[in-house]
Amino acid sequence: MTRKSDKAATIKDIAQVAGVTNITVSRVFTAPEKVKPETREKILAAARKLNYVPNAFARNIKVSQSRIIGVVTDDTFNIVYSHIIKEVCRLSDAKGYSVMFFTTNGNRQIEARALQTLVSYKAAGIILSVVEDSEQYDKSHIDVVRHSSSQLIQLDRQFDTTLPAVYINNSRAGELVAEAIMKKRYRNVLVVGGSEQSHITLHRIAGIRSGIDDSVNLRCLYTDYRYEHAKEMMQSWFSTVNEHYDVIVGLNGMITLAAINLAHKWGMHDTGFISVDEVPCAEDFNQVIPYVAHDTGQWARVVSENIISAIEGRPYEPRVMINGFLKNL
Template structure:
């Protein structure tokens, strides 16, 4: 439903329909948690019904698209994200685009503001790694992307598995880790994941469990994808006195690095380490461990090439799976 006369609805239209001030509507899109929940939900519902696209940050942009590409990610500590940012910046700037980078730090309010800013600027494209890939994550703020010309590619974590994305083959990664565990005949392992209900964590953990001997004792610890948070949770686990593991598996590089740091603190010298994804620069410090690695440069190139192709209306591959391989084993 559009505004009368088929004109694009404005903040004033939304305010009139919702029975609130224009300032309240503006705040809903720029600083949502300063608006009462019921009022915010009412405004967002009306905005969806009239297909409102916020443009409060770009009143002077008249074209349907601006030469801006946005990157919205939870944490740039992740090595793969760093490669994507570097590659996308190089390719985008070569094509005349400017890149805006947003790190949300695990905060939904920051993610809301980043997306609204980019859509408001009529960004040509967005690379998005959502803060959470759990089934119950509220993605209502992302519906605005469906009603804008901004092209979207999901990176790694996905909020909608039917939309364009470049992502890791999680089941394969789990199988490769399981093959090492099986061959080593380890009896007790600790598997450390992200949030318990994260789709990525569940896929990788389940794949490991399904491909190791039934006699292997497995302890699953659910932590966080961010290094500092993961380290805190892992340290608390070891503080409980449980540390008789043959091997520790980190579900991603940041978690593996956090586990290694805690193990060093606790002088756990006999435990083996495995990781899905590299621990950044580990070999530079003499730390070699079996890991499932993914070609980050290939990943970055695919994301950059696909997004630019989508913006320019050229053929592109909407969903790409990245297969990993074992490193430092045999």
């Protein structure tokens, strides 16, 4: 990615647009708590308009990139992400790069600050799994990366399907879940996914629907990909709905783990489980759970090699889709 203009915006430019002093603009980027919220928002709006990127390095240091690779994800507790991060660290270290991690915890503002920080430090590359993969998600804060020299690889959740990414074949994952449902002859099925707007959730559910017949009664519950949030929303569901399910399908490992926890709490001992991705600590519940596996080694290797290739200007396959396979069926 390259800047659209060779002339970078300055603090003085922002001050003129926002109608404030240079010092006030500087404070927004160094001590924002010292600036009134309304003034701060006016300055940040001007900065976005001018594609301003605060530089964390002294101005007399002539560098186009640092030896930093940034990883920005929603939840590092995700087993898949932890494997990928480990491989990114290994390969980055071998190539002489340092890795900076940011966990957003589902917060867009944290994601925006993380990206701003990485760009200000002239990160050579950024691996990003966005907070939300929906049409409604406000992606304007990601423009700071688009207008920088930092190379970007999307991980799993995508905000732009035309940009480089390594992601799951979500429709195929749903089809494999449907195959497990039909082979097990489950009839009453509860599918628990992320938000109702999530492309990942919608594609996985569509894949499930395409592979089942009319003998299956399918219910969908939309929650959150993170464990605690999914658990809380499922608990509310189970406390108000009196229905029996032959199987609960979690559309990621964290959701399935939360479902197992609550099923034990509510005495649903005859309920089965199917998961997309491995369920962490499933053996602690004496559960052998059928799940759609994805080769985390392959995923981690492709993400790591692609970001290094992008940084070094070497050819690589910009969009790689990972296909899953059934395990424990």
